[in-house]
Amino acid sequence: MLDGPRLAPRSxxxxxxxxxxxxxxxADGRxxxxxxxYWAPLLPGAAFVAPHAPEPLAVAPVGRQWFGYVARDDRERWAGVQSAHGALDSFLDAELARLNLPGSRLALVGFSQGTMMALHTGLRRQMAPAxxxxxxxxxxxxxxRALAAFDAGIVARPPVLLIHGDLDQVxxxxxxxxxxxxxxxxxxxxRAHLSxxxxxxxxxxxxxLAGSFLSEVLA
Incomplete structure (x- = not known):
């Protein structure tokens, strides 16, 4: 079961x-x-949680990974988001139940590999996130060859904000x-923004931008 640091609502x-x-x-949840x-003043009723990814980092003694990298290609990433989906999806269910919230009151924020997971799992939630x-x-x-099944698996269509740096070399x-x-x-x-x-x-x-978006969708 995933776990990580939490922040109670500012309210x-x-x-x-x-x-x-x-x-x-x-990285890890910290x-x-x-x-x-940072966003609590905009979202005083929001609880925050940052779960540690399920696997220890394969190439270093510290850090976590949602899935491992060797080739860093499309095939590896596709296998990776599939392999980590179940653990993340179950964690989201458990956190919502702990807080007595419906899935519509959930927002996902990801960075890099975490964005891959947020998009993959968020679009497959039975109740769409906010x-x-x-x-x-x-x-x-x-x-x-798997695109038809992929599209069939997308059952949620929440609004999405994507932000990227124009000098990103990773x-x-x-x-x-x-x-x-x-x-x-x-x-x-x-919505998209290139920084x-x-x-x-x-x-x-x-x-x-993210704070404004979250306060809008969670209003």
Missing amino acids: GGPATSLVVLLHGYG DLIDLGD GIVGFSGIHVLPPA VPPVALPRAVESLQGRGIAV SGLAHGIDGTGLA
């Missing part, structure tokens, strides 16, 4: 929404949990327009 009352923060390859403090934010990520697609910036095209082609409303001068990370503009 001091019961949670009215849940924001789940999904870290990137080689890497993103502080985003909850929204998904993805920083520096990819919408992972299957091999062409996940190339071209991943942003590709993800927009892929998602819009599947009936999903997408000037940003490498593989999150800047102040991205934080502000």
